[in-house]
Amino acid sequence: MLCCVNPDCQKPVNPDKNNYCHSCRAELIPLLGGRYRPTQVLSDEGGFGRTYLAKDVHKLNECCVIKQFAPKLQGTGPLTKAVELFKQEASRLQELAEHPQIPTLLAYFEQNSYLFLVQQFIDGQNLLKELETRGNYNETEIRQLLLDLLPVLKFIHIRGVIHRDIKPQNIIRRQSDGRFILIDFGASKVLTATVQTTMGTVIGSHGYTALEQMQDGKAYPGSDLFSLGATCFHLLTGIRPSILWIQQGYGWVASWRQHLTNPDGEGISISVELGEVLDKLLQLDIQKRYQSADEVITDLTSQLSTLPSLAPTILTPTFATTQSKKGPVLPKLNNNLKSQLLLGSSILVLGLGGIWYFQPRPHLVSEVPKPVSQPIQPPKNVSENSYLPKPFKGHSSDVNSVAFSPDGTTLASASDDKTIKLWNPVSGQVIRTLEGHFNWIWTIAFSPDSKILASGSADKTIKLWNVETGKLIRTLDGNSDGVTSVAFSPDGKTLASGTASKDMKIKLWNVETGKLIRTLEGHTSGVASVVFSPDGKTLASGSWDKTIKLWNLETGKLIRTLEGNTDSILSVAFAPDGITLASGSKDKTIKLWNLKTGKLIYTLKGHNDKVNSVVFLPSVGSNGITLVSGSSDNTIKLWNPVTGKLIRTLETGSGYIYTVAISPDGQTIAGGGSGENILKIWQMIN
Numbered sequence: 158m159l160c161c162v163n164p165d166c167q168k169p170v171n172p173d174k175n176n177y178c179h180s181c182r183a184e185l186i187p188l189l190g191g192r193y194r195p196t197q198v199l200s201d202e203g204g205f206g207r208t209y210l211a212k213d214v215h216k217l218n219e220c221c222v223i224k225q226f227a228p229k230l231q232g233t234g235p236l237t238k239a240v241e242l243f244k245q246e247a248s249r250l251q252e253l254a255e256h257p258q259i260p261t262l263l264a265y266f267e268q269n270s271y272l273f274l275v276q277q278f279i280d281g282q283n284l285l286k287e288l289e290t291r292g293n294y295n296e297t298e299i300r301q302l303l304l305d306l307l308p309v310l311k312f313i314h315i316r317g318v319i320h321r322d323i324k325p326q327n328i329i330r331r332q333s334d335g336r337f338i339l340i341d342f343g344a345s346k347v348l349t350a351t352v353q354t355t356m357g358t359v360i361g362s363h364g365y366t367a368l369e370q371m372q373d374g375k376a377y378p379g380s381d382l383f384s385l386g387a388t389c390f391h392l393l394t395g396i397r398p399s400i401l402w403i404q405q406g407y408g409w410v411a412s413w414r415q416h417l418t419n420p421d422g423e424g425i426s427i428s429v430e431l432g433e434v435l436d437k438l439l440q441l442d443i444q445k446r447y448q449s450a451d452e453v454i455t456d457l458t459s460q461l462s463t464l465p466s467l468a469p470t471i472l473t474p475t476f477a478t479t480q481s482k483k484g485p486v487l488p489k490l491n492n493n494l495k496s497q498l499l500l501g502s503s504i505l506v507l508g509l510g511g512i513w514y515f516q517p518r519p520h521l522v523s524e525v526p527k528p529v530s531q532p533i534q535p536p537k538n539v540s541e542n543s544y545l546p547k548p549f550k551g552h553s554s555d556v557n558s559v560a561f562s563p564d565g566t567t568l569a570s571a572s573d574d575k576t577i578k579l580w581n582p583v584s585g586q587v588i589r590t591l592e593g594h595f596n597w598i599w600t601i602a603f604s605p606d607s608k609i610l611a612s613g614s615a616d617k618t619i620k621l622w623n624v625e626t627g628k629l630i631r632t633l634d635g636n637s638d639g640v641t642s643v644a645f646s647p648d649g650k651t652l653a654s655g656t657a658s659k660d661m662k663i664k665l666w667n668v669e670t671g672k673l674i675r676t677l678e679g680h681t682s683g684v685a686s687v688v689f690s691p692d693g694k695t696l697a698s699g700s701w702d703k704t705i706k707l708w709n710l711e712t713g714k715l716i717r718t719l720e721g722n723t724d725s726i727l728s729v730a731f732a733p734d735g736i737t738l739a740s741g742s743k744d745k746t747i748k749l750w751n752l753k754t755g756k757l758i759y760t761l762k763g764h765n766d767k768v769n770s771v772v773f774l775p776s777v778g779s780n781g782i783t784l785v786s787g788s789s790d791n792t793i794k795l796w797n798p799v800t801g802k803l804i805r806t807l808e809t810g811s812g813y814i815y816t817v818a819i820s821p822d823g824q825t826i827a828g829g830g831s832g833e834n835i836l837k838i839w840q841m842i843n
Contacts, residue, residue, distance in 0.1 A: 159185055160195035162271065164207050164227040169198055188214065190266050191554070192573070193223055193275055206271075210278065213263075215555065215573050215597055217657070221263060226272040247274060249318065254791065256312045258338055261766070261791065261813070263831065280332045283340075284325035284392060294392040296427045302328075302392070303434075304457060305337045306385065311450035314378040321376045323384035324365045325391055364398030368407060368441050379446045382453065386438025393417070393425060410439045430456075549585050549836040551578050556829030556836045558600045559818045562607040567624065568818075569610055570829055570836050571598035577612055579624065582825060582838065589627040593620055600642045605649040609668065613640025619654055621668070631671045636660055642686045647693040651710075655684030655698060663687060663698055663708070675713045679706055686728045691735045695752070699726030705740055707752065717755045721748060728770045732782065732798070739784055739798070741768030747786055749798060759801050765790035770817045773798075774826070785826060787814035793828050793839075807839055 161169040161178035168180035177184055188194055195209040199222065206225040212218040247265040254261045264275040288294075294302070306328070313320065320327075320339065327341040361370055367383035370376045387398045394416045401409035401416075409416075414432070417425040434456055440446040447453050554573035561568055561582065568582040577591040577598060596616035603610055609630065610622045619633035619640050633652075638659035645652055651674065652666040663677040663684055682702035689696055695716065696708040705719040705726055724743035731738055737758070738750045747761040747768055766789035774783040774795075783804065784796040793807040793814055812831040819826055826839045 158196050159187060160198060160209055162186055162189070162195060162207070162209070162225060162269075164201075164225060164271075169207075186269065189223060189268060189273055190264055190275065193221060193264075193273075194218075195223060211275075220278040222276045222278045224274040224276065226274070227270075250274070253313060253316065253318065256309065258309045258336070259312075260338075260340075261789065263813075279329070279338070281329040281338070282332070284328045284330065284337075284388075287330060288325060288392060288395065293395045293425070296393075296431055299389050299393060299427075299431065300457060302337055303385070303389065303453065306339055307450040307454050307457075309339050310378070310381055310385070311454075314381070314450065319376040319378065320381050320384075321370065322361050322365070323381055324362050324388055328388070362399060364400070364402035364409075367443065367446075369443050377443065378450070379443045379448055382438055382447045382450070383440075383443075386435055389435060390416075390439070393427070407441055410441055413439060547585060547838050547840065549580055549838065551580075551587050551590075552576070552835055554597075554835075555813075555815065555831045557598060558816045559827045559829040559836065560601050560603050560610075561818050561820045561825070561827065562603045562624065563605055563821055564607040565821045567603075567607070568820075568827055568838070569601050569603065570827075571601045571612055572835075573597040575614075577601060577610070577622070579610075579627070582820065582827075585838075591622050591627055591629075593629055593632075594618070596639070599639060602643045602645055602652075604645045604668070605647060609645075609649075611643045611645065611652055613643045613654055615639035615657075617656075619643060619652070619666070621652075621671070633666055633671055635673060636662075636664070638683070641683060644687050644689055646689050646710075647691060653687045653689065653696055655687045655700075658683040658701065661700075663696070665696075665710070677708050677713060677715075679715055679718075680704070682725075685726060688729050688731055690731050691733060697729045697731065697738055699729040699740055701725040703742075705729060705738070705750070719750055719755060719757075721757055722746070724767075727767060730771045730773055732773050737798070739771045739773065741771040741786055741788075743767040745788075745790075747771060747784070747796070749784075761786075761796055761801055761803075763794060763803055764788040764792065766813075769813070769815045769830075772817055772819055774819045774823050785817050785819060787817040787828055787830070789813040789815075793817055793826065809837065 159171050159173055159175065161171060161181060161183055163169070163178065163181050163183040166178060166181040166183065169178070171179055171185060175185055189211070192213055192215045193211045194214055195211045197210040198207055199210050200208040206227045209223045209225065211221050211223045213221050244265065247262060250262045253259045260279070261277045262274065263277060266273055310320070322341060323339065327339060329338050329340055330336070331338060365384045365387040367376070367380040370380045390396070390413055391398055396416050398409065413435070417427065434453065437447055438453070549570070552570065552572040552574055556570050556572050558571040559568065565582070567588065568580040569577060570580065571577045575592070575594050575597060579588040579591070580586065581588055591610070594612065594614040594616050596614050598612050598614045600613040601610060603624070608624055610624050612620050612622065617636045617639055621630040621633070622628070623630055636656050638657040640654050641657050642655040643652060645668070650668055652668050654664045654666065656662055661678070661680050661683060665674040665677070666672070667674055677696070680698065680700040680702050682700055684698050684700050686699040687696060694710055696710055698706050698708065700706070703720070703722045703725060707716040707719070708714070709716050722740070722742045722744050726740050726742050728741040729738060736752050738752055740748050740750070742748070745762070745764050745767060749758040749761070750756070751758050764786065768786050768788050770787040772785050774785055782798055784798045785793060786796065787793045791809050791812060791814065793809060795804040795807070796802070797804055807826070807828070809828060809830070812835060814828050814830040816829045817826060824840065827836070829836050
């Protein structure tokens with residue numbers, strides 16, 4: 158199905174075959190931004206815009222959410238201003254995505270006089286729907302909610318952002334792990350208020366909105382805390398504050414305790430301590446209310462020792478290992494709380510118009526176990542300021558793969574824009590652009606002599622290019638689905654390729670003749686990554702079927718299957734020693750494996766989203782081996798593969814990181830992905 162994006166359309170869902178909407182006769186837009194197919198309306202803002210469920214056709218129809226802003230403005234001046242504000246607020250949302258409980262912004266653009274935000278989709282249920290389904294919350298659950306959301310409020314307040322519309326509809330429980338996530342703040346609300354100021358618009362919801370915000374339109378951190386208190390009241394009693402507000406105005410706040418009865422008329426019991434916290438959250442006078450999230454956390458955590466009957470529901474600080482531009486953001490925890498920290502059921506989803514996005518919490522480095530063996534040497538002398546980022550501009554869409562030539566003279570990048578660019582890695586200038594694929598390009602690899610570049614595309618072909626001339630050497634056909642990964646053998650005579658879900662096969666090709674040598678079968682879903690061992694005797698393949706397979710290249714037989722991930726394997730890489738393999742997964746972990754035994758050495762946890770790429774930085778001079786990973790959490794991380802400790806996180810700005818590559822001298826890291834600067838390099842400073 159395809160949705161009409163006319164915000165006034167009464168029946169927007171259309172059959173795929175339609176060119177014009179069957180209801181309003183508007184021309185249908187099959188792909189927003191050239192890649193996002195709207196399929197379902199999730200929420201409607203009454204003609205001012207809508208929120209759609211969509212599929213990203215460039216990413217195997219992965220679900221996403223599109224928020225439409227449809228300003229009905231007269232003249233070019235107001236519209237230009239609206240677009241400018243839209244971009245500013247989109248940038249703010251991207252900045253807030255540094256926090257693991259705030260979702261990632263995937264894209265923003267203008268099309269057909271509408272403005273669009275594209276965000277990551279999370280499967281979950283908002284707390285209003287949950288309340289209607291399961292009934293009132295108890296005290297333990299209210300405490301859990303508060304202690305999970307207050308650090309999020311602290312984070313946004315420090316950055317000068319006030320949510321201004323906290324209520325059960327804007328909190329979602331993520332289905333996968335139950336974490337609470339605050340949604341619906343940012344661009345659409347600010348823009349709506351800016352555009353409609355002549356109408357006296359006040360952002361917020363009656364009953365949940367603090368007095369100062371309702372009267373003067375001014376909001377402070379304490380204003381959000383009032384709304385959080387009203388939300389807790391609603392979840393405890395099942396009574397909507399908006400109904401009480403219509404009946405009594407703000408009079409209900411002083412008498413909220415009289416409503417502590419369930420639908421059967423039985424009293425709802427809460428502790429004196431929680432009652433005092435709610436009293437202070439619901440103060441009409443902002444000067445008497447809590448002034449910061451930290452103050453509430455302090456009161457709640459100091460009560461633990463006096464509430465022995467309550468199971469500890471405090472969550473591990475979700476920002477414990479993440480550095481913002483202003484330094485680490487950590488809640489103040491007393492020793493009693495620290496001793497009781499555990500991961501409770503909670504969620505995260507963020508978005509506009511009630512849809513939120515998913516970014517799970519990073520795990521503490523202390524959670525990483527000691528390695529069983531030490532087959533590789535750790536890095537030395539890598540400082541916090543060892544790398545500086547530099548953007549390379551030229552592609553018009555996402556960069557899916559990057560590779561350095563073995564001689565170090567060329568950096569190649571492959572993109573959704575169906576082109577490959579060859580760059581001078583020092584100057585950042587484009588040497589040439591290779592064109593010939595008719596769909597987006599997933600993967601590229603240089604031959605060991607740097608003379609040939611192989612590319613694999615969603616058009617189901619592999620192309621071999623002469624690097625010096627830019628001419629196409631030949632095209633390798635025969636796949637029944639897109640080519641997701643290519644790799645040259647160390648001697649340069651064999652090319653391995655992996656394909657997507659309809660094919661699920663690994664093919665070995667003779668580079669000189671272009672003939673198929675052998676097909677390896679065994680995976681039950683698409684093959685995301687293939688890589689040769691340094692000695693050329695073994696091929697490792699990582700698959701969306703959650704497994705890694707090791708193949709004997711002489712016989713074509715399967716050596717063993719490595720299992721242990723809970724989601725798709727997206728990247729695999731051999732360490733220089735040839736007996737250690739790293740894998741990155743959609744389950745947000747990196748695993749290191751001993752290939753002699755087939756045993757897991759240890760798991761690295763720290764990324765907040767899927768790990769799309771892993772690669773080893775080779776030993777150079779006095780430096781040892783470093784493992785580098787790129788993730789959809791917008792970061793590149795450097796790890797000590799012996800201790801499992803995080804060395805450094807490279808700030809990438811907006812956008813996912815789909816791919817990383819290391820220069821032969823080990824001095825440069827290239828990262829490609831989505832966002833404003835979709836290709837960047839970090840140069841180590843000696």
